[in-house]
Amino acid sequence: MEVKDALIQYCLRLGDDAMIMGHRLSELCSNGPILEEDIAMTNISLDLFGQTRIIYTYAAELEGKGRSEDDLAYLRPEHEFQCALLTEQPNGHFGNTMARQMIFSVFYYHLFKELSKSPDESLAAFAAKSLKETTYHMRHACEWVVRLGDGTEESKWKIQDALNDIWSYHHELFEKDEVDEKLIDMGIITDTATIADDFYASVNEVIERATLGTPAGGWKATGGRSGRHSEYLGHILSVFQSLPRAYPDAKW
Amino acid sequence: MEAAQVPVIRENTEAIWEVLETIPDPEIPVISVVELGVVRDVLLEENKTQVIITPTYSGCPAMKQFEDDIVSTLESKGFPTVEVKMVFSPAWTTDWMTNVAREKLRRYGIAPPQKGSQDKGVLFDSGPKAVNCPQCNSSATELLSQFGSTACKAVYKCKDCQETFDYFKCI
Numbered sequence: 001m002e003v004k005d006a007l008i009q010y011c012l013r014l015g016d017d018a019m020i021m022g023h024r025l026s027e028l029c030s031n032g033p034i035l036e037e038d039i040a041m042t043n044i045s046l047d048l049f050g051q052t053r054i055i056y057t058y059a060a061e062l063e064g065k066g067r068s069e070d071d072l073a074y075l076r077p078e079h080e081f082q083c084a085l086l087t088e089q090p091n092g093h094f095g096n097t098m099a100r101q102m103i104f105s106v107f108y109y110h111l112f113k114e115l116s117k118s119p120d121e122s123l124a125a126f127a128a129k130s131l132k133e134t135t136y137h138m139r140h141a142c143e144w145v146v147r148l149g150d151g152t153e154e155s156k157w158k159i160q161d162a163l164n165d166i167w168s169y170h171h172e173l174f175e176k177d178e179v180d181e182k183l184i185d186m187g188i189i190t191d192t193a194t195i196a197d198d199f200y201a202s203v204n205e206v207i208e209r210a211t212l213g214t215p216a217g218g219w220k221a222t223g224g225r226s227g228r229h230s231e232y233l234g235h236i237l238s239v240f241q242s243l244p245r246a247y248p249d250a251k252w
Numbered sequence: 253m254e255a256a257q258v259p260v261i262r263e264n265t266e267a268i269w270e271v272l273e274t275i276p277d278p279e280i281p282v283i284s285v286v287e288l289g290v291v292r293d294v295l296l297e298e299n300k301t302q303v304i305i306t307p308t309y310s311g312c313p314a315m316k317q318f319e320d321d322i323v324s325t326l327e328s329k330g331f332p333t334v335e336v337k338m339v340f341s342p343a344w345t346t347d348w349m350t351n352v353a354r355e356k357l358r359r360y361g362i363a364p365p366q367k368g369s370q371d372k373g374v375l376f377d378s379g380p381k382a383v384n385c386p387q388c389n390s391s392a393t394e395l396l397s398q399f400g401s402t403a404c405k406a407v408y409k410c411k412d413c414q415e416t417f418d419y420f421k422c423i
């Protein structure tokens with residue numbers, strides 16, 4: 001595999017994760033549990049869509065086939081998306097949304113810290129910019145996990161269940177295939193293994209402060225990075241892509 | 253380091269900077285695009301003016317407006333073909349905002365960002381030292397939400413005058 005091809009795939013994965021996560025949060029627009037959280041979800045969603053644009057634009061530029069960031073978002077079929085299955089999981093109740101967001105943003109916080117040191121200037125700039133926003137997203141989610149865990153009896157078992165459910169999906173974020181191996185060999189990205197300790201330390205700190213138990217999830221979800229998705233992605237794309245597919249020349 | 257990130261005004265670009273200083277932030281019209289720190293550089297070529305900008309937040313919906321306003325204002329003042337180029341490094345920081353701009357924000361009713369307090373309390377929010385109420389200047393304020401009407405603002409409440417207000421958060 002050529003370095004350039006690996007880098008294109010890697011950027012698409014970063015973009016797919018951010019976009020699908022952003023879409024999930026955007027579903028809470030006007031559906032948030034309280035007004036402040038409605039606004040928080042849509043703000044975080046907006047940041048993620050912004051990050052998606054930056055990294056898709058770079059991927060399209062590297063690819064050099066004349067595709068735009070919109071083409072990558074709106075015209076690729078389901079199996080070409082390589083987002084982690086975690087990002088596709090439904091919002092569920094607020095505890096499910098926050099457990100998912102905590103795992104996602106803690107992982108990306110530590111990953112972006114490393115990627116911001118990449119010798120690839122565009123990737124480093126994207127990571128440094130995204131890191132600032134992710135820090136706010138992470139704090140927001142961590143605060144909520146603590147508040148729910150250390151809250152009422154009901155909020156406690158709900159957030160514990162939510163954590164246990166989503167835990168099976170965190171392993172995939174650390175997966176490596178030939179795309180990652182190539183870029184690690186070339187020194188362009190950091191091996192996710194090197195951020196594992198920091199990730200688990202952060203998650204444990206949140207769990208402890210939330211007076212929750214370590215999530216017990218026996219199985220490991222996998223498949224997203226090779227285009228094998230949960231049933232949810234197709235539904236997401238059918239909503240997300242419906243307008244540009246119905247009206248291919250639509251401008252906004 | 254910080255000083256080197258402030259844009260250098262190149263030869264013969266002063267007139268362009270002067271025009272840019274009159275273009276308001278579309279969402280906070282009391283400060284200009286220059287005071288906000290999104291304009292990073294201005295390059296003048298024979299028949300082209302290039303303005304380099306950087307976004308505040310990745311998804312800031314005002315960025316397109318910034319671009320359009322910069323192009324139309326400069327062209328209306330007779331500057332040749334204006335091109336706006338977006339860069340992402342170094343990432344925008346509220347530390348670039350001048351004291352004059354901070355004071356303008358405060359008078360407009362938005363508590364200005366504190367300097368250099370981005371990375372403390374990483375996992376949990378230890379909050380800024382004290383955000384003074386822009387209405388009554390009381391320091392008895394509390395955070396209501398880290399996310400407000402735009403990506404760059406948080407919502408606070410003053411315990412003295414009971415008003416809620418926006419705080420331009422540090423990034």
Ligand SMILES: [Zn+2]
Binds near residue numbers: 385388411412414
């Ligand atoms: Zn007050």
